[in-house]
Structures are given as structure tokens and as C-alpha cells.
Amino acid sequence: MSKVPTEARQFYDPHVFLCQNQRPADHPRGCCRDKGSQEMHAYMKSRAKELGIKNTRINQSGCLERCEMGPTMVVYPEGVWYTYRTKEDIEEILQSHMIGGKVVTRLQLENTDKFPKDREARLAASKTAAE
Amino acid sequence: MSKVPTEARQFYDPHVFLCQNQRPADHPRGCCRDKGSQEMHAYMKSRAKELGIKNTRINQSGCLERCEMGPTMVVYPEGVWYTYRTKEDIEEILQSHMIGGKVVTRLQLENTDKFPKDREARLAASKTAAE
Numbered sequence: 552m553s554k555v556p557t558e559a560r561q562f563y564d565p566h567v568f569l570c571q572n573q574r575p576a577d578h579p580r581g582c583c584r585d586k587g588s589q590e591m592h593a594y595m596k597s598r599a600k601e602l603g604i605k606n607t608r609i610n611q612s613g614c615l616e617r618c619e620m621g622p623t624m625v626v627y628p629e630g631v632w633y634t635y636r637t638k639e640d641i642e643e644i645l646q647s648h649m650i651g652g653k654v655v656t657r658l659q660l661e662n663t664d665k666f667p668k669d670r671e672a673r674l675a676a677s678k679t680a681a682e
Numbered sequence: 683m684s685k686v687p688t689e690a691r692q693f694y695d696p697h698v699f700l701c702q703n704q705r706p707a708d709h710p711r712g713c714c715r716d717k718g719s720q721e722m723h724a725y726m727k728s729r730a731k732e733l734g735i736k737n738t739r740i741n742q743s744g745c746l747e748r749c750e751m752g753p754t755m756v757v758y759p760e761g762v763w764y765t766y767r768t769k770e771d772i773e774e775i776l777q778s779h780m781i782g783g784k785v786v787t788r789l790q791l792e793n794t795d796k797f798p799k800d801r802e803a804r805l806a807a808s809k810t811a812a813e
Contacts, residue, residue: 554783555696557688558761562793565686566756568699568743612699613742625697627758630689652685662693 561628563608565649569595569624572614582614583621587636591622595641604649619666632660634670692759694739696780700726700755703745714746714753718767722753726772735780750797763791765801 569592574582596609617623617632624644625632631654633644640658647653657674664670700723705713727740748754748763755775756763762785764775771789778784788805795801 555757555760555762555779555785557759560793561761562748562756562763564761566758566761568741571744608747610699610746611744613702615741616739617693625693626686627697628688628761629686630692630695630697630759631686632693648686654686662691 557628564606565629566627567595567607567609567624567649568612568615568627569609570613570615570617570621571611572618574618580618581621582618583623586622588622591635591638591641594638595645598641599645599649602645602650604645607649617660617665620660620664620670623660633658634660688759695737696760697739697741697758698726698755698780699741699743699746699758701744701746701748701752702742703749705749711749712752713749717753719753722766722769722772725769726776729772730776730780733776733781735776738780748791748796751791751795751801754791764789765791 569588570583571588571592572582573584574580576585592609592611599607599609615623615625620634622636623632623634626648631648633655635641635644635658643655644658647655660670661673664673700719701714702719702723703713704715705711707716723740723742730738730740746754746756751765753767754763754765757779762779764786766772766775766789774786775789778786791801792804795804
């Protein structure tokens with residue numbers, strides 16, 4: 552909807568938001584907090600510093616509303632979304648995306664990925680197409 | 683630093699983050715929470731819905747680290763930052779930026795605005811230049 556052009560020089564580039572929403576344990580949608588988002592946020596923040604990545608910020612955010620695909624993060628200004636689980640996933644996002652400028656497709660969420668099954672079907676189809 | 687191109691179709695467009703960080707009352711930098719960010723977040727979220735703005739999300743975030751200029755928000759993918767105080771400020775950002783596609787310059791934070799005095803000097807200089 553917005554027609555505002557992207558700022559040539561971003562204040563943070565990239566600016567990363569990791570969902571930290573906590574829901575009751577029996578909530579059917581689940582939540583990122585129950586899937587390790589707090590520990591992974593702390594890890595990503597300290598590891599980005601350790602790697603000397605400048606001009607970035609690894610932020611916590613409220614619910615990003617992609618709970619079923621969680622834990623999720625979004626990287627701006629590019630608007631690339633990821634799901635992640637482990638420190639290795641975080642490391643790959645830091646090294647490939649943030650340092651190397653290359654999207655980590657194995658962790659990327661497409662706009663159409665609403666449930667894990669959507670993503671699995673999409674990845675399986677792209678694997679078949681590549682064979 | 684990132685060289686990843688911006689996604690042609692963003693999942694949320696625009697995606698707005700309002701800093702909600704709370705610091706101790708005597709902290710020298712102050713914090714957005716003590717300047718009304720919680721009430722303004724709730725207002726902006728419900729007002730965006732009321733105005734029928736589609737495909738957006740008005741998120742809470744952790745500390746955006748521009749405390750002295752707070753309360754602050756950032757609008758992505760464009761990467762435009764604002765300071766705000768009142769419901770009228772929020773309304774103008776919704777109407778002008780999010781519906782009209784026009785940046786609200788009177789509330790915008792430039793990258794060089796670290797303290798309110800930087801912003802005041804900049805606005806005064808641009809006013810003088812326009813006369």
C-alpha cells in the first residue's frame with residue numbers, strides 16, 4: 552500500500568526483528584517464545600557483535616503473526632523472513648545473509664507459507680523441479 | 683552492509699515498529715515507554731484497523747536505541763523513522779504516510795538526529811533556507 556520510496560541510507564542495515572511473543576502453553580497456534588526465541592535472540596545479538604557486523608540491530612519484537620511457522624524473524628529493509636531453530640541456523644543467517652548478501656533459502660519463509668505443510672510442499676516441489 | 687535486494691512483494695507493507703522499552707525512572711537516556719509508547723501503540727493499531735489499512739502490521743518492538751528522540755517508530759521497508767507524542771501525530775502518520783504515501787517531515791527523524799537539539803537545529807535551518 553505504501554508508496555513511500557525506500558531511504559537510500561538506512562539507519563540500521565539490516566534491521567532484524569525476532570518475534571518474542573509468549574502465549575499460554577495450550578494455545579493452538581503455539582508461540583515463538585516457547586520455541587526458543589529468547590535464547591536465540593540473545594545468541595544472535597552477541598554473535599553479530601562478535602563477528603563485527605556494523606550498522607545493524609538485532610531487535611526483539613511483539614507477535615509477528617506467523618506463529619505456526621515460528622520461531623520467525625524478519626530482516627529489513629529487504630523484507631526477507633526466516634524460520635530458525637538452532638544456533639547453526641542463526642550462524643548461517645549471519646554469515647550468508649548479513650555478511651555475504653545471499654538469502655538462506657532453506658530457512659526462508661515465502662509469503663504463501665502459512666503452515667509448515669505449505670513450506671514442506673513448496674520445498675519438495677522445488678527439489679523435484681531441480682532433479 | 684546487506685546486499686540482499688528488497689523483496690518485490692513484502693509480507694506486510696508497511697510494517698511498523700513502535701519501541702516499547704522500559705527503563706528505570708531515573709535512567710539518564712529516558713525510555714519510550716515512559717513517554718506514552720504503550721498507549722500510542724494500542725491507538726495506532728486500532729486506528730489502522732478502523733481506517734481499513736490492509737496488509738500492514740503495527741508491532742511492538744524492543745529498544746530501538748534512539749531513546750533520546752523517543753518515543754520512536756520505524757516504518758519498513760522504506761526505513762522511515764518518526765518521533766511522536768500525541769494521537770494527532772499518529773493520525774497524521776496513518777493518513778499521510780500509510781494512506782497517502784507522503785512522509786510526515788515534521789515528525790521524521792533523520793539519521794543524524796541523535797538528540798532533540800540536533801533535530802531542532804536542522805528544522806530551524808531548513809525553515810530559514812525556505813524563507
